Amino acid sequence: MRLxxxxxxxxxxxxxxxxxxxxxxxxxxxxxxxxxxxxxRIISTxxxxxFEPILLAFQQQxxxxxxxxxxxxxxxxxxxxxxxxxxxxxxISSAMDLQTKLANDGFARTYRSPATDAxxxxxxxxxxxxxxxxxxxxxxxxxxxxxxxxxxxxxxxLIELLRDQPDRFRGKVGTYDVRTSGFGYLMAxxxxxxxxxxxxxxxxxxxxxxxxxxxxxxxxxxxxEGKLAIAYNVLGSYAQAQLEDGGGYRxxxxxxxxxxxxxxxxxxxxxxxxxxxxxxINFLASLESRPDLVAASGLPAVDTxxxxxxxxxxxxxxxxxxxxxxxxxxxxxxLRNWEASITQE
Amino acid sequence: MKxxxxxxxxxxxxxxxxxxxxxxxxxxxxxxxxxxxxTAAEATQDGILAASATSIAxxxxxxxxxxxxxxxYSALSMLGTTNDDRVFYKVEVNDETLTGYDDLPPxxxxxxxxxxxxxxxxxxxxxxxxxxxxxxxxxxxxxxxxLISVAQTRLGLAAISQRISAIATGIGLxxxxxxxxxxxxxxxxxxxxxxxxxxxxxxxxxxxxxxLAIDPPTELEPFVSALNTFIxxxxxxxxxxxxxxxxxxxxxxxxxxxxxxxxxxxxxxxxKPEHKQTMREMxxxxxxxxxxxxxxxxxAMVTFRTDSLSTETFDMAELVRETAxxxxxxxxxxxxxxxxTTPDTTPAFTGDRILLQSAIQNILDNAIKYSPDDxxxxxxxxxxxxxxxxxxxxxxxxxxxxTDSLKTRFSRGAxxxxxxxxxxxxxxxxxxxxxxxxxxxxxxxxxxxxACVSLIFPRQ
Numbered sequence: 001m002r003l004x005x006x007x008x009x010x011x012x013x014x015x016x017x018x019x020x021x022x023x024x025x026x027x028x029x030x031x032x033x034x035x036x037x038x039x040x041r042i043i044s045t046x047x048x049x050x051f052e053p054i055l056l057a058f059q060q061q062x063x064x065x066x067x068x069x070x071x072x073x074x075x076x077x078x079x080x081x082x083x084x085x086x087x088x089x090x091x092i093s094s095a096m097d098l099q100t101k102l103a104n105d106g107f108a109r110t111y112r113s114p115a116t117d118a119x120x121x122x123x124x125x126x127x128x129x130x131x132x133x134x135x136x137x138x139x140x141x142x143x144x145x146x147x148x149x150x151x152x153x154x155x156x157x158l159i160e161l162l163r164d165q166p167d168r169f170r171g172k173v174g175t176y177d178v179r180t181s182g183f184g185y186l187m188a189x190x191x192x193x194x195x196x197x198x199x200x201x202x203x204x205x206x207x208x209x210x211x212x213x214x215x216x217x218x219x220x221x222x223x224x225e226g227k228l229a230i231a232y233n234v235l236g237s238y239a240q241a242q243l244e245d246g247g248g249y250r251x252x253x254x255x256x257x258x259x260x261x262x263x264x265x266x267x268x269x270x271x272x273x274x275x276x277x278x279x280x281i282n283f284l285a286s287l288e289s290r291p292d293l294v295a296a297s298g299l300p301a302v303d304t305x306x307x308x309x310x311x312x313x314x315x316x317x318x319x320x321x322x323x324x325x326x327x328x329x330x331x332x333x334x335l336r337n338w339e340a341s342i343t344q345e
Numbered sequence: 346m347k348x349x350x351x352x353x354x355x356x357x358x359x360x361x362x363x364x365x366x367x368x369x370x371x372x373x374x375x376x377x378x379x380x381x382x383x384t385a386a387e388a389t390q391d392g393i394l395a396a397s398a399t400s401i402a403x404x405x406x407x408x409x410x411x412x413x414x415x416x417x418y419s420a421l422s423m424l425g426t427t428n429d430d431r432v433f434y435k436v437e438v439n440d441e442t443l444t445g446y447d448d449l450p451p452x453x454x455x456x457x458x459x460x461x462x463x464x465x466x467x468x469x470x471x472x473x474x475x476x477x478x479x480x481x482x483x484x485x486x487x488x489x490x491x492l493i494s495v496a497q498t499r500l501g502l503a504a505i506s507q508r509i510s511a512i513a514t515g516i517g518l519x520x521x522x523x524x525x526x527x528x529x530x531x532x533x534x535x536x537x538x539x540x541x542x543x544x545x546x547x548x549x550x551x552x553x554x555x556x557l558a559i560d561p562p563t564e565l566e567p568f569v570s571a572l573n574t575f576i577x578x579x580x581x582x583x584x585x586x587x588x589x590x591x592x593x594x595x596x597x598x599x600x601x602x603x604x605x606x607x608x609x610x611x612x613x614x615x616x617k618p619e620h621k622q623t624m625r626e627m628x629x630x631x632x633x634x635x636x637x638x639x640x641x642x643x644x645a646m647v648t649f650r651t652d653s654l655s656t657e658t659f660d661m662a663e664l665v666r667e668t669a670x671x672x673x674x675x676x677x678x679x680x681x682x683x684x685x686t687t688p689d690t691t692p693a694f695t696g697d698r699i700l701l702q703s704a705i706q707n708i709l710d711n712a713i714k715y716s717p718d719d720x721x722x723x724x725x726x727x728x729x730x731x732x733x734x735x736x737x738x739x740x741x742x743x744x745x746x747x748t749d750s751l752k753t754r755f756s757r758g759a760x761x762x763x764x765x766x767x768x769x770x771x772x773x774x775x776x777x778x779x780x781x782x783x784x785x786x787x788x789x790x791x792x793x794x795x796a797c798v799s800l801i802f803p804r805q
Contacts, residue, residue, distance in 0.1 A: 319429075323432060327445065
């Protein structure tokens with residue numbers, strides 16, 4: 001039983017759900033339009049700094065739409081939409097599996113337009129879930145820990161390095177806590193699905209008192225602070241954006257394989273403002289035609305050619321397969337194995 | 346109720362019936378194609394569902410006395426390979442949900458270990474197809490019944506079905522059009538013998554009463570044989586009446602000759618001019634009657650002889666001169682000169698000499714009759730692409746009468762009230778000409794008065 005269910009029930013009874021949310025929000029921002037007529041309510045996992053340029057550009061084109069932008073973690077977002085049925089118009093998340101589950105379980109509205117038809121087949125599912133970015137999971141290496149060109153570029157080399165020099169990296173390796181981060185869980189399960197090396201890597205990391213994080217931002221922060229030497233499975237787009245701000249680390253795209261997460265958007269069946277939600281979908285689906293926004297947000301647009309030029313890039317496929325790791329028994333077993341490996345119990 | 350006129354045509358009726366049959370067959374084809382294809386598509390979905398359930402069943406294991414499961418990625422991803430349908434599943438152990446969608450309803454028929462069951466129902470707003478598989482798994486030494494159900498919505502199937510329906514409609518339509526076009530051809534081809542027979546009968550001359558010499562299809566044999574019997578009867582009847590006329594004419598002619606002879610004698614004996622005049626008129630009337638009887642005999646002979654044309658070879662120029670000579674006494678009575686112009690050499694002509702003589706004689710006879718006293722009749726024989734025998738007189742012509750109708754029996758010119766005649770002369774000539782593959786032409790004389798009658802025969 002989820003602890004959050006109780007306050008949600010109380011809120012519902014008191015009729016306060018519109019005023020406050022029963023799920024944990026990280027931040028809520030309002031962008032009033034120049035000539036406000038309608039309001040588009042978005043729940044998203046994307047940080048405000050990352051997404052703001054896109055929202056402002058959207059408002060530039062649509063001057064009557066105010067935007068209410070709520071940021072939550074992938075897990076809390078799922079809780080808000082799936083369990084509590086919050087009335088958001090648009091749901092934007094980096095957790096493809098959870099977005100797929102929302103569509104599969106009937107929480108998404110079907111929409112087709114020339115812009116969505118122009119998306120490649122792998123970038124949409126059921127005409128309900130639409131991908132608008134492709135962001136790799138990368139390895140982050142601190143420049144102080146790896147000053148020269150001798151650094152690992154594949155999981156095999158990383159395992160070897162961690163095994164050979166345990167004292168150098170003890171307490172200085174970080175990764176997602178997959179128990180709390182939906183994105184972390186998605187990346188971990190995809191790693192496990194593709195390669196048995198994942199469990200060996202986890203064993204190696206577990207022996208080194210690996211630090212667990214909720215978000216990529218925190219990991220990058222600790223890398224810059226020198227608390228971490230290695231961060232595994234960091235969201236590449238954030239790392240790239242912050243590299244330009246401060247730096248102090250190296251972004252390594254794994255040469256054996258690099259999972260590509262597709263940031264997806266869907267219109268909720270609870271949406272009040274469907275028309276504006278559709279306008280936003282069209283805007284996001286044609287992100288490739290706005291290189292200025294790609295640069296400003298650091299979110300790479302969907303691009304088939306970029307994937308074909310590097311065979312190590314593996315875009316995670318939208319579809320019912322993603323539901324397998326969301327199965328409660330499978331998830332419990334996976335987390336148990338993960339905990340056993342990372343905590344060495 | 347009277348049937349509309351279109352259905353009176355055998356071809357239209359045949360075509361409509363064949364078209365109706367092909368329409369029925371097209372609909373049947375459409376239903377069969379769609380039925381088979383949809384069954385195949387459904388079987389494909391069932392197959393993938395069963396494979397998915399089997400894959401999940403194979404992943405079942407026992408751990409610490411409990412049954413557990415790592416849902417294989419492929420078990421669900423395979424369901425997304427052919428379509429974008431929603432997927433639901435549930436795994437139950439001894440009727441308690443182990444994992445999956447709790448509210449997925451149980452199968453209406455329980456599966457056995459060897460046989461999966463399938464069900465179709467509505468779930469979460471869509472029609473779904475569900476497969477259920479059963480396994481027995483040992484957990485802590487106790488066998489447990491595990492029920493695995495995997496369900497998928499059928500929107501992909503509906504899309505396939507729609508596509509198949511469109512294809513089946515196309516096939517049915519093409520089949521119908523081709524079959525209809527073919528039935529049009531079939532109807533036409535089936536009725537071709539009838540058309541050919543009609544043409545054969547239409548082509549015949551009015552006097553052609555020979556039996557039909559065509560080889561009819563079996564179905565038309567009774568009709569053709571009945572028609573031939575009818576023709577034979579008609580022919581016999583016609584011959585009988587011609588015989589009768591000939592006999593009657595013959596019988597009248599002999600007494601007429603006697604009466605004329607007596608009248609001549611009486612004429613010479615008579616003194617009073619008015620009596621002589623009366624007697625002359627009597628003799629003239631007797632002459633006309635005798636001539637008419639002769640023409641009737643000629644006509645009967647022509648009718649008889651054209652049925653079985655005799656073929657002898659002779660010189661047409663000689664025949665013309667000979668016939669003209671025979672008629673000279675009659676021409677002399679009116680001081681009419683007959684001028685024959687023939688080429689030095691004429692090709693031999695093959696035909697019925699007696700008939701041709703009769704035709705020339707009748708035309709000349711007419712010409713003399715209508716020529717004014719002391720005039721000339723020109724008879725010209727010319728041989729070029731055709732053999733043309735023309736008779737030009739200086740008579741009164743035919744007035745305004747239709748030259749074609751003059752060829753029919755007992756029809757006469759429009760200006761002949763004062764001259765006795767039967768109206769058979771040109772009919773005889775026309776029939777003779779046509780019996781020889783030629784024709785009779787009647788024209789007015791250009792410039793001068795009179796008429797020109799020509800017999801034209803094709804070169805042999």
